[in-house]
Amino acid sequence: MNNIFLITKREFLTQVKKRSFIILTLLAPLMLIAFGSVIGLMFKANESHSAIQIVDKSGLFKNQIHSDSKITYTFIPTPNEKSEINNLKENESLDGILILPELHNQNFDEFTNNTRLIINNKIGFDTKQKIVSDITNVIKKEKIKHLGIAENQLNNLDKSFVLKTINVTENNKEDSDLAFGVKTGLSILLMYVTFMFIIIYGVRVMRSVLEEKNNRVVEIIISSVKPFELMMGKILGVTLVALTQFIIWITMSIIGALVLNTGFSTLQKNLPGSSEQITNKLDVAQIATQISHSLLELNFPIIIFVFIVFFLLGYIFYSSIYAAIGSAVDNETETQQFTLFAILPLTLGMYGSFSLMNNPDGPLGFWLSIIPFTSPVAMIARIPFGVPAWQIALSITLLLGTTIFMIFLAGKIYRVGILMYGNKATLKELWKWIKG
The missing domain is CATH 3.40.190.10 (Periplasmic binding protein-like II)
Structure with a gap:
């Protein structure tokens, strides 16, 4: 256990001390906003009169x-x-x-x-x-x-009809169209971020293992630690790096929502310009205030808890697969035949989650958020709309059990594959390693 801690600490400090990590962590939210603005400007520029x-x-x-x-x-x-x-x-x-x-x-x-x-x-x-x-x-x-x-x-x-809905499970709060739009946007954002980061950081673990294997550095390391400890240390180290970024981004998002919610009320009192310009600015300010207010009305403690838990478990689950793949092959070209097994379930969960936006409590949403292969993205997509506590508990239990089992299987593959050179791994060969 001490060796796992030391390897985790080394992997974490190596990543967070990089200048690229600091720049990306601080600028990523701004880059995301800028990217969205550029897309909007592109659509605007293509409009014709x-x-x-x-x-x-x-x-x-x-x-x-x-x-x-x-x-x-x-x-x-x-x-x-x-x-x-x-x-x-x-x-x-x-x-x-x-x-x-x-x-x-x-x-x-x-x-x-x-x-x-x-x-x-x-x-x-x-x-x-x-x-x-x-x-x-x-x-x-x-x-x-x-x-x-x-x-x-x-x-x-x-004249159109306006239907007001009162949600008795949320203290009789009125559920407006804007609130639904905010929930949908947050759902898509969290789901997509989880999907992308599981793949990005999972591939990072795979490449790290592959690089050490090709450089024969792993032969020296394994003389001091067990292969399983090395694998878990790498996975947990990169997990903490991703978690650090998420905590910083979540804090920045909450502060931004609070600033929008309080700052626009002051801005509205001191708007320069003509009456028509002031009206337009007021409309924009009111919409931004309503959006930030709708965000703050969400159950953020449970959303953040579910997001972190499912991201961590989902990441460890899939990173175990990526670590096993990295140890079983000799170059990145050979990884393509195995990475499909990791990408397909996540992709199925992500695209399936788009269809559950209009019915988060339907059978598709339920099963996608319960099955461990898809639950890391599907449950996160459902959580802004509200999910019963027993479903969250059941999904976490199943995902935790499956993650532990996947770590066990990946550990057996890693133990043999990390020292194998020049032997092209096949599914039949991997099965022998697991049985052995």
Whole structure:
């Protein structure tokens, strides 16, 4: 046990003293925010603005279709139709001309068949759908008016219904759409981080074992410690490195949520700019405040507990597999035939967890979070939505038992494979090592 502690300490200190570890730990949250911002800017940069002229022969659309941030509509007289169409190809400031025919005897089928959009270049699918939506809304209103329904009745008819939900298991707290969105976002984030770090740090253990094996350093080390102690020391050392990063990131996240929750209330009182600008800024500030408030309303102690426990057990479980793989092969090329056994269950758990967002308590969510091969990511994906205590306890028990068993199997493979050179390992060979 003392040797395991010494090896764990050495692996941990070797990793955390690296400048790359400190930089990555402190900058990773900022890099994640920057990455998300860049993705948002890319979508924003790809948005297009179209200029469309409308020839409204029916007279129904002039005061009912309005320009917005995506399309600028300009109505032109009917006599100008032919000349504008003839000049469209040379008119670089105009993207198209929408021809709306006359409406005879409320024959909307004939109206639809005779409507044309003439363009001088390709327009985006979103732009075309926006034009269709604008026309459809006007036609819908016209059909309803033809039935004798007044404008105020029409507006009341289109008014959406808001359903408030009260969760009796959470002290009768109102469960809003924003709160559900926050839970979903947190669920995806925690699940994806767990998935990525189990793979990243597991591969790091495998490469460390493989490097020491190829350099024959392991022959000297094993003269002082047992192979099992060396394997466990490496796994636990890298586990503590990952846990240190997570504790720092969790602390930064909670502090950030507290700052957002309290800081925007002060910001709202001192916003410069016009009334419209202030309104827009207030909207952004209020949304950010609501998001941070929804985050702080979650049961963070149980979320953090489940996240750390399942990450640690899941990481040790899969790192044992990676350590065994690293000891059984002679180069990274040969690892590809075995790493699939570690990646596939995790991938199944991650993609399966996306489908349980709308029904976290369904049978798929239950079994994915109970089966040890998928529970490290599936249970973490479920926990923001609330999971019964008995299910958490059962999942931890099964994962802990399976982890201990996997350490036992990996230890038997590691004991033989770490000193084997030039012998290409096969599944049959690994089975002999386990039996032996």
